[in-house]
Amino acid sequence: MQTKLDARSATPLYLQLEALLREALAAQTWKAGEALPPERALAEQFGVSRLTLRKALERLEAQGLVRRRQGSGTYVAPRLEQPLSLLTGFSEDMRARGLEPGTRWLKRGLFTATPEEVLALSLSPGEKVARLERVRSAQGEPVAVERAALPAHRLPQPEQVQDSLYAYLEARGLRPARALQRLRAVAASRQEAELLGLRSGEPLLYIERLSYLADGSVLEFTRSHYRGDRYDFVAELLGKQ
Amino acid sequence: MQTKLDARSATPLYLQLEALLREALAAQTWKAGEALPPERALAEQFGVSRLTLRKALERLEAQGLVRRRQGSGTYVAPRLEQPLSLLTGFSEDMRARGLEPGTRWLKRGLFTATPEEVLALSLSPGEKVARLERVRSAQGEPVAVERAALPAHRLPQPEQVQDSLYAYLEARGLRPARALQRLRAVAASRQEAELLGLRSGEPLLYIERLSYLADGSVLEFTRSHYRGDRYDFVAELLGKQ
DNA sequence: AGCTATTATACCACTTGCATACCATTATAG
């Protein structure tokens, strides 16, 4: 255990400081999510310049131990959050797997809602929905057929969506807070088989997703058919207390 | 437990307030569906400005803990998130859906681990595993083929397991803390088709599950094939921040 | 000389928290 800094030591000050701070963090000196003292105070407390302290903090930030927000403060990083079971769209999902996503549009516009869409999106009969239908691919290979429907007032100009629907929505302040997904195995219909380059009857992973905004309203109703041989869905479950 | 706000703390007030309110919500201070006091009253009660209080409420709303309706009030969000994405076994899962689970045993005993099991369970080659293979049914209809493997020292007498493996483990203090599942659509093999009363080639939902104890060690490695036409897997996803 | 570590200083951009006023929506009394 290192208790203080030694300016004459061969190891640079900022490395000694980094070790000191790491110990303090491990010792729960500050609770998770709580802010550390400001840089200027910490620097004075340890008797070093602010830039030296910042060098140590930068290394701790790179290691994921603290988070810094300009204008706000430096915070103890929250406990390891679930990298899985986070809500992502296809494009993001594929990039996370190191694959390049692609899109071939089948339909993109405003249509009258089907009874199923009326039910899922809590609309009034006859209301319009923005419908986005496309074949999604990874590394040029078709992977899934995706049919998304949103209330028309959420997406008045669906033809503006380019690649990632979620990125487009995010840019307009529409960020889903949670989603419910139902997964089932189904046999490929003739149409789906053709779009995905399979024979009909081959197994597909059918995923039905309802995304909700923070206020509880439904943002998106999406039905996707993924090739069984090209796609894994990963879920993390938590035990009961 | 945080009992009051500290204006001199480096942690911003609205974050402290958010934590306070989250505790109050968890402590059932207000009933589900009930309205919280109006913003102006809450702000005065906590001794902060209304905008600071609103900042805390905004974060709680984004987390789905409260719902706000202009002109009406701020309400405790109904709790429907926990029951999902919780780790359950087949028996419990089926009962939750109002179906009576059943079991037909195919294999139940101690065997030498296969290479795949050695890898998944982090065993040494040649070590023994408890293997449980069975056809699971709901309302008398076969629904899935389930093949579970556990390190032999966790389950030395596998023949004692009756219906629910999870209930048996629970009674012995073995409670999984988390699990990773991979889901894929596959075509039924001849063997699986026969066991489930299908034709081979029909779509099945293949689920691979690794359950972990709180100390990080692997408790169980289970591979299941569910009938695509009889089983939905439901997952809840959370938005980013 | 050239490099690195360290310090000192100043400034910038952003966040926080407050005060005030007003708007939009909803509930309710009459």
Next chain:
DNA sequence: CTATAATGGTATGCAAGTGGTATAATAGCT
């Protein structure tokens, strides 16, 4: 049905504090 009150939503301004950055200077080392 309407008018009113109460609620959440928004906009502005302000001051203090925070992390982010640039520049220059000093010391020690190779």
